Amino acid sequence: MRFSPTKLADAVVVELEQHRDERGFFARTYCEREFSDHGLPTDFPQCNLSRNDRAGTLRGMHFNVAPYAEAKLVRCTRGAIYDVIIDLRPGSATYAEWVGVELSADSGLALYVPQGFAHGFLTLAEASDVFYHMGAFFEPDAARGLRYDDPAFSVRWPRDVAVISGRDASYPDFDLEAWRVSQ
Numbered sequence: 001m002r003f004s005p006t007k008l009a010d011a012v013v014v015e016l017e018q019h020r021d022e023r024g025f026f027a028r029t030y031c032e033r034e035f036s037d038h039g040l041p042t043d044f045p046q047c048n049l050s051r052n053d054r055a056g057t058l059r060g061m062h063f064n065v066a067p068y069a070e071a072k073l074v075r076c077t078r079g080a081i082y083d084v085i086i087d088l089r090p091g092s093a094t095y096a097e098w099v100g101v102e103l104s105a106d107s108g109l110a111l112y113v114p115q116g117f118a119h120g121f122l123t124l125a126e127a128s129d130v131f132y133h134m135g136a137f138f139e140p141d142a143a144r145g146l147r148y149d150d151p152a153f154s155v156r157w158p159r160d161v162a163v164i165s166g167r168d169a170s171y172p173d174f175d176l177e178a179w180r181v182s183q
Contacts, residue, residue, distance in 0.1 A: 087117055152174045
């Protein structure tokens with residue numbers, strides 16, 4: 001695997017090292033030793049799968065508050081997504097900044113999302129599956145979110161949203177200063 005830092009502190013793109021032959025390819029998608037060697041967590045006690053039937057489906061922007069903050073390793077195993085993360089760690093040099101990465105079954109790229117980040121994605125293809133390694137067990141009472149089009153972040157999505165849950169569409173404007181003080 002190859003590990004490439006993003007512009008956001010501690011967030012990393014993980015690229016497969018494919019070993020190809022006439023059958024196709026083989027690649028390691030996770031290795032505790034390699035993650036540890038790159039300073040990344042290695043404990044992923046839960047895995048999740050998100051199936052998305054339609055292109056233009058948006059899920060997010062989700063995060064869990066401390067002490068239940070979750071790191072994630074996100075990979076698209078079918079189709080393609082535009083994966084977005086926002087740094088919500090008030091002490092971070094990249095606080096309130098975002099980055100988007102196209103993940104697809106063809107590319108094999110994954111995105112490591114540190115604790116304290118909001119995460120969401122927009123499907124770019126019909127029938128897109130997203131597989132998550134979760135760094136903590138889900139705690140529903142700690143679940144929070146912010147709107148995908150919140151002006152505090154000005155995320156630029158590559159296409160219009162066609163499908164979104166009522167909850168994800170209705171989060172109030174995010175108050176960056178109030179969040180900074182509360183943390």
